[in-house]
Amino acid sequence: EPSEKHDSSVIWMHGLGASSSDFADMPRIIKRPGTRWVFPNAPVRPVTLNNGYRMPSWFDIRFMDGEGEGKDRESYEEAVDSGQIINALIEAEHSKGVPYSRIVLIGFSQGGAMSLFTGCRFPERLAGMVCLSGYMLFPDRTLVECSDVNRKTPVLVCHGTHDPMVKYESGFLTYEFLYENGWPVSFHDYPMQHEVCMEEIERVDAFLREILD
Numbered sequence: 001e002p003s004e005k006h007d008s009s010v011i012w013m014h015g016l017g018a019s020s021s022d023f024a025d026m027p028r029i030i031k032r033p034g035t036r037w038v039f040p041n042a043p044v045r046p047v048t049l050n051n052g053y054r055m056p057s058w059f060d061i062r063f064m065d066g067e068g069e070g071k072d073r074e075s076y077e078e079a080v081d082s083g084q085i086i087n088a089l090i091e092a093e094h095s096k097g098v099p100y101s102r103i104v105l106i107g108f109s110q111g112g113a114m115s116l117f118t119g120c121r122f123p124e125r126l127a128g129m130v131c132l133s134g135y136m137l138f139p140d141r142t143l144v145e146c147s148d149v150n151r152k153t154p155v156l157v158c159h160g161t162h163d164p165m166v167k168y169e170s171g172f173l174t175y176e177f178l179y180e181n182g183w184p185v186s187f188h189d190y191p192m193q194h195e196v197c198m199e200e201i202e203r204v205d206a207f208l209r210e211i212l213d
Helices: 076-095 110-121 139-145 168-180 198-212
Strands: 008-013 035-038 044-047 053-056 103-108 128-132 155-160 185-190
Touching (some): 076 110, 103 198, 110 128, 128 198
Parallel strands (some): 008 035, 008 103, 128 155, 155 185
């Protein structure tokens, strides 16, 4: 909860198999007295890539990157369902008196994919979107389904250069897609694997100051 007058909200989505506690330290590190931080849990679903094991997952992943050519690697229907969950969280923050334009979506890995998937389609102008070690889901559909009001929403994409889980190229191609299609996007990389580092968190802090202060 904010320690001063509630003037903005951050909704931060975790990665595959993780939980809302993964980034619970962020309000201590990124000090924003008027910001309310929301850390949702993804639905528990079977994940095909992990032998059908049930775990917190924003959407099913069916095969490794580069396999299954011509097929959807991720479940579009489950991404839509999760997008509706995030939409409801946005509406809950708005109902507390926070303008849509003061609400930020942030996510790591799968959560980063959902930040972009949801934010690009949301019908009201948001403050910003952040994708950490994630990627753009269904880019062709995104161009058709995106909301015009969020075509000018600032986006921050960050990725590890040694990421073995979500390849660096996926992050960079996400940046290129957004840039070439008119989104105001910045890209930063860091010499790390599938993780976050303090320099990256400082960049997120700076981004929040740029769009909210």
